[in-house]
Amino acid sequence: MRDGVWRTSTRSGSEGDCVEVAGFADVIGVRDSKDRQGPVLTFTDSVWSDFVAATRARQLNTRR
Template identity: 65%
Template sequence: MTGAAGRAVPGPTGPTWRTSTRSSQNHDCVEVANLVGVVGVRDSKDPTGPVLTFPAYSWRIFVAAPPR
């Protein structure tokens, strides 16, 4: 679920964030979470910062695309 400015609104226990498998090994990481109807993406170094949200279907297509 998202609130003002696209920020994640935690549920009773908050969203479960995980490091993306496509993040690099030099700490340039993004975290993703399944939110209500959307997928949230944030910078792992700024967990209270902005969150981008994408429709779940669009996120699945993006993740399924071959790496460039």
């Protein structure tokens, strides 16, 4: 993912409560799909890869 095109997960609900992700030359960008002009969080490739791997393995600590 290195083209800067924003993508929404195919698993996102129809209510629009989701994030969009785009790969750029040196970072991965994440933004709120309801506020596309708002702030963008950026992550290095290695941090993003670790996050995705932890999510797939269901290893995230979810505190409420």
